[in-house]
Amino acid sequence: MKTKLFSLMIALALAGCAEMPSATKNASADHGPYPSNYEQVVHDWIAQTFFDPHSIQDLTIAQPAKGWHTGAPILGEKAVYYGWEVIVSVNGKNRLGGYTGLQKYDLLLRDGKIIRETNLTNPGL
Secondary structure (H helix, E strand, O other), X not given: OHHHHHHHHHHHHHHOOOOOOOHHHHHHOOOOOOOOXXXXXXXXXXXXXXXXXXXXXXXXXXXXXXXXXXXXXXXXXXOEEEXXXXXXXXXXXXXXXXXXXXXXXXXXXEOOEXXXXXXXXXXXX
């Protein structure tokens, strides 16, 4: 039992050491087609994700740029996902009716869909 637990701990530690792609590798990777409908994709994401999407204030949607997110190969995911990064800043209401404050998100789009999402303001959420 101790051997299995130790092996699992080593595997998890090594999984955290995933290598990030270099700028050259990112530039030459296949990111898929440019998401010309990125603003509509973001608005759809807001409608599905936020508690009160009609209360959104201070929405800023950056233009897409080639980017990547790391995956978790130990969980059967790819090591790296390539796509188009869109940085979104938004302030919306929570379940108590108060505004949460400006939140920043990194959305990775590929083939017209969001494939990865990171809350840059609160990375643990």
